[in-house]
Amino acid sequence: MECLRTFIFRIPPKCRLSVTNVIRFSHSSVKPQSSNTSKYMPPMILASEKKITVFTNLLLNYGFSKGQVNHILNSPAGILNLNEKDLTANLLNWYSFETSNKLYTALTANAELLTLDPKYVNSRFTELMTLFTKTDINKLLNTCPKVFLDDFDVIRKK
Numbered sequence: 001m002e003c004l005r006t007f008i009f010r011i012p013p014k015c016r017l018s019v020t021n022v023i024r025f026s027h028s029s030v031k032p033q034s035s036n037t038s039k040y041m042p043p044m045i046l047a048s049e050k051k052i053t054v055f056t057n058l059l060l061n062y063g064f065s066k067g068q069v070n071h072i073l074n075s076p077a078g079i080l081n082l083n084e085k086d087l088t089a090n091l092l093n094w095y096s097f098e099t100s101n102k103l104y105t106a107l108t109a110n111a112e113l114l115t116l117d118p119k120y121v122n123s124r125f126t127e128l129m130t131l132f133t134k135t136d137i138n139k140l141l142n143t144c145p146k147v148f149l150d151d152f153d154v155i156r157k158k
Helices: 004-010 019-027 049-061 065-073 084-097 101-109 110-113 119-130 135-144 154-158
Strands: none
Touching: 019 154, 049 084, 049 119, 065 101, 084 101, 084 110, 084 119, 084 135, 101 110, 101 135, 119 135, 119 154
């Protein structure tokens, strides 16, 4: 009965059935049909142990800590959708800006930056150079890494 009471009070007032109708239904011999939607499971990124090991070693070799590597690989950014060559190119590109613990922290917190095409990152860097110095861009990368994701007109207005 506790389950039934919880069910009734979770329904918005406009949609509530009368208590007598619910009780009648719960005591009737009508069995609910199972639906196919209850068996649905969302798609998951399936990666082989070999790929995870290769990506882990690659990120560790670039200076990320084990905790950061776990966070990056488990993030919803889709790092495991990349192939090894693309991830290496992306890491090399980010590594060319600045290597510091702050950079690793920024890339860990914003793992989607590692999925950006290096050509796009370089073109965004060129656009940012019209507004900021290289030192300022490196600071922005550490403090506001979304500057590589936001629309350039929005950045210009800020």
